[in-house]
Amino acid sequence: MILDQLTVSPAAFADRTGWEAKPEGLCKGDICVPAPEAVATDGQLDVQVLSQKLGMPLVSDSARGIHALGPEANGRSLTTAVAPELELPTLSADRNPFKLSALHGRKVLLVAWASW
Amino acid sequence: MSLPGWQALHAELEPLGVTVVTVALDIDPAKAQPWVDAAAPTHPSLVDSAHITNELFGFNNVPMAVWIDETGTLVRPAESASIEGRDTTSPLPEGLPDRVVELMTEARKIPDIADGYRAAVLDWAEKGPDSEFALSPAEVIEASLPRDTHHAEAAANFELGQHLFRTVGKDAAIPFWRAAHALDPTNWTYKRQAWTLETTPEGEPSDMMQPPTEVYEGNWLDDVRASGGGENYITRPSFL
Numbered sequence: 001m002i003l004d005q006l007t008v009s010p011a012a013f014a015d016r017t018g019w020e021a022k023p024e025g026l027c028k029g030d031i032c033v034p035a036p037e038a039v040a041t042d043g044q045l046d047v048q049v050l051s052q053k054l055g056m057p058l059v060s061d062s063a064r065g066i067h068a069l070g071p072e073a074n075g076r077s078l079t080t081a082v083a084p085e086l087e088l089p090t091l092s093a094d095r096n097p098f099k100l101s102a103l104h105g106r107k108v109l110l111v112a113w114a115s116w
Numbered sequence: 117m118s119l120p121g122w123q124a125l126h127a128e129l130e131p132l133g134v135t136v137v138t139v140a141l142d143i144d145p146a147k148a149q150p151w152v153d154a155a156a157p158t159h160p161s162l163v164d165s166a167h168i169t170n171e172l173f174g175f176n177n178v179p180m181a182v183w184i185d186e187t188g189t190l191v192r193p194a195e196s197a198s199i200e201g202r203d204t205t206s207p208l209p210e211g212l213p214d215r216v217v218e219l220m221t222e223a224r225k226i227p228d229i230a231d232g233y234r235a236a237v238l239d240w241a242e243k244g245p246d247s248e249f250a251l252s253p254a255e256v257i258e259a260s261l262p263r264d265t266h267h268a269e270a271a272a273n274f275e276l277g278q279h280l281f282r283t284v285g286k287d288a289a290i291p292f293w294r295a296a297h298a299l300d301p302t303n304w305t306y307k308r309q310a311w312t313l314e315t316t317p318e319g320e321p322s323d324m325m326q327p328p329t330e331v332y333e334g335n336w337l338d339d340v341r342a343s344g345g346g347e348n349y350i351t352r353p354s355f356l
Binding site: 001002016018055056057058059060061064066067068069070071072073074075076077078079080081082083084086088089090091092095098100101103104105106107108109110111112113114115116 | 118119122125129133134135136137138139140141142145147148149151152160161162163164168169170171172173174175178179180181182183184185186187188189190191193194197237240241244252253254256257258260261262263264265267268269270271272273275276279280284288292295305308309311312316321322323324326
């Protein structure tokens with residue numbers, strides 16, 4: 001997740017990572033991690049606390065003040081079998097966005113490919 | 117490139133309640149566009165210029181796929197996927213440069229899983245949760261690819277490089293991409309995306325040969341050999 005400051009709104013963090021700030025802690029699927037210190041008084045989340053509590057590496061380009069918060073290092077690439085939301089532009093002339101959740105109720109075969 | 121094959125599978129399975137969604141992991145959507153135009157997909161054909169899909173689903177090469185059921189639950193994790201068989205026996209054209217012959221020879225060692233993969237998808241399309249290929253949530257998590265601190269740090273470095281490529285330029289991205297390659301040498305998307313940006317001439321289609329460069333320590337042929345050869349290049353589904 002790309003950040004230009006070391007705080008992030010709970011909504012943006014949930015949208016990008018699937019981790020939600022709940023009263024019981026930071027939760028994704030069946031996992032909740034208590035982290036009361038992650039929430040600042042203004043309601044924003046402290047990225048350095050998120051990094052430490054969730055095992056998400058924080059990499060910075062100090063000269064440009066840009067940071068990337070990586071995925072959680074929990075041993076496996078998936079921590080839940082609930083498919084994450086994915087919203088991407090279509091490769092059509094208008095580049096309309098498409099949400100994976102629009103296919104709820106159908107089976108989906110999601111295939112990654114590339115021109116290279 | 118097998119986009120026409122995935123489109124044909126989509127047309128075949130759509131009446132059975134299956135939608136094929138293809139995602140091009142291309143930092144420059146224009147490079148993917150000609151392939152899409154040629155395939156004329158009626159399925160959702162998306163582009164992910166930031167490679168977010170890798171991180172969310174655990175892809176580390178292409179083509180790879182996940183299966184998602186009607187409730188939005190993954191029933192197979194990220195694994196190599198193929199729908200069209202490859203010619204691995206015809207003689208190579210004469211007169212090719214030695215390096216190209218070596219590369220094509222190595223590429224021919226990549227296991228051809230198309231027939232078995234297609235059969236499994238068809239079985240799931242017909243039987244749903246009763247298919248022997250549909251896994252439980254616990255099995256999906258257990259079978260997903262490893263992600264330790266090095267993998268996660270590599271993902272962060274790659275994403276930061278992607279952002280800098282788009283906002284500053286390629287030179288700003290290279291140190292972070294080099295770090296990603298070193299931290300997670302098993303992730304071919306990090307390497308192939310970066311390599312091809314060095315080896316593709318301006319205005320040309322993406323280079324898939326990816327020879328050595330002065331920018332990155334690795335290249336396709338030498339890295340495939342170092343990882344055990346073409347035989348080990350894919351994440352073979354457990355049923356194949």
